[in-house]
Amino acid sequence: MRDKVRSLIASALYKDTDGLVADLAGAEPAAAAVEAAMFTATGTDVGGAYKSKYRQLSFNLKDAKNVALRSRVLRGDLTPAVLVGMSNEELANEETKAYRKEVAETMLREAQPGGNARATTDMFRCGKCKQRRTTYHQMQTRSADEPMTTFVCCLECGNRWKC
Template identity: 50%
Template sequence: MFNLRDGNNPDLRRRVLTGEISPEKLITLSAEEMASDKRKQENNQIKEKALFDCERGLAAKASTDQFKCGRCGQRKCTYYQMQTRSADEPMTTYVTCVNCDNHWKFC
């Protein structure tokens, strides 16, 4: 009931009124399924960041100006390397921009 009345979630109300979601199905939806499209996108970003942080663990970081951030164009970055594939292939380098916190990786 609260989710249907929420002003920040007009998508759910619209889907119920148009019949896209039946009332019978509405009562079985999880909180994630009832979230607005904007909230779903925010949740996915949070999950991706948590996964990225989990993958890299507590690996040592080094600062460098060797990499250029594609988002802000700055060269202040930290990076670390991890062996993610077989031993005869090169290590994967994970880079984080100090300025805008943009993350990327390359092999």
Template identity: 40%
Template structure:
């Protein structure tokens, strides 16, 4: 697979299933199945993968489980795949971070002064990538391409701007949040629902939660912005705009909890599928054991 060409979800699931099933059969000493499992893992390791795919398919957990296999060759292949995927995630996070900082007017070299807390040091890239592979609570922001090509809904023109905080970074984020929330405006929404006011409440809650403008604050903004702009997540925007989801509660939700219903359903279907495939592999192993 050429560099930059991301593996498809269908191919990823197929290879994971093959690796899982064959590795199960290889526990009985079946060298042919061992080779199939290793070949599948090698292909996976050469593939470009995104954090969105890892989140949706639980691929990281599957490969991590194989990295503890009794067969040393399978274990080695799984570990190599894990390391390759960590590097993919690390590069993606660096690219996304740079892009979002530019969008929010945050220069990577900016230092926070005055009443704001100093920026926290960047987390270790390996630890960050490993967390992305093993947890559904990833906060890394995926591109809108992962939504199946859907486009962000257009926002009505705002009447005015959110209240200024006196800090350029915070004010820029308030503007961007207001723009995202305003896409929920419609004739059915009461006129007193003001996206600018809500954006200020959300930004202030983020600022309070994270102790100032620091790396955690910026990461939380990126997560919220991604989900609020998701064209498949109108319910989230509307609940925030109507006050049904208060700012102090909103900023404490995980990426999974912020996701749209369709995204959560897709995640659940993939997890169920992978579980059944693993169980099928285990049953095949048990059946073979009966003849030993």
């Protein structure tokens, strides 16, 4: 299990990092350090906490738009101990961070008493019909300290998605 996780983290780190490491082997020391920090942080046990931490890190490290995160880890700007303590928001690429911020601010502006009420907005663009007439609502789908999931519904074609 731990060997597999180390090699998966190495592959994630090696991907598209502006030549910081020459080959996959070059990413292995950093990957081993990240895995060790994960193992310590999740109670030196390869149980649920370890697996969910791995999924969170691997999702963000593999993100094609998150070269910055991979580079910081490989350069050692971001120590493994700090990395494993980061939230989804902190791990996200810059584009996602900016997008989430914009959504959060709009939500705040449009929020109605009751918190979870549906609202109509033009801030989302439907991937199917390309229109912007949508409604959305937010729900806490993961743990309480993580950002809420936004469910969007297109009023033109009925397409639904979440972000």
